[in-house]
Amino acid sequence: xxxxxxxxxxxxLLAPALPAMGDEPEPAxxxxxxxxxxxxxxxxxxxxxxxxxxxxxFPDLKVLPVNSFPDSCGKWQFxxxxxxxxxxxxxxFPDxxxQFxxxxxGEP
Numbered sequence: 001x002x003x004x005x006x007x008x009x010x011x012x013l014l015a016p017a018l019p020a021m022g023d024e025p026e027p028a029x030x031x032x033x034x035x036x037x038x039x040x041x042x043x044x045x046x047x048x049x050x051x052x053x054x055x056x057x058f059p060d061l062k063v064l065p066v067n068s069f070p071d072s073c074g075k076w077q078f079x080x081x082x083x084x085x086x087x088x089x090x091x092x093f094p095d096x097x098x099q100f101x102x103x104x105x106g107e108p
Contacts (some may be wrong), residue, residue, distance in 0.1 A: 027108060029073070030074070035050060037061055039076070039077070040076075041077070041079065041083055043078065043089065047086075049085040050085060050086075052097070054098055057099070058108025059099035060096045062074050062099050062105050063101065063105055073107060075105055
């Protein structure tokens with residue numbers, strides 16, 4: 001009887017630490033496919049990390065182009081060398097839709 005009680009106690013204590021079946025872990029904020037959506041960005045024509053579509057409404061991400069310190073969500077510094085990730089502009093079927101803004105970058 002004591003063994004059953006110990007098993008029940010252990011199961012009760014461990015249950016909150018274990019994820020429920022079918023629960024997906026929440027993605028990290030301001031990331032897509034493991035890529036942080038801020039930092040140094042290079043525009044390329046082939047083999048991009050992300051395909052993006054520039055839109056004027058209903059974006060997935062608001063982007064603020066900056067000259068330095070692209071260190072928070074939606075701040076992109078466009079560079080020619082040593083990028084954190086690469087993008088290609090497309091007109092259809094993008095990985096993410098972005099709206100270029102002058103203030104308040106990030107996820108809408």
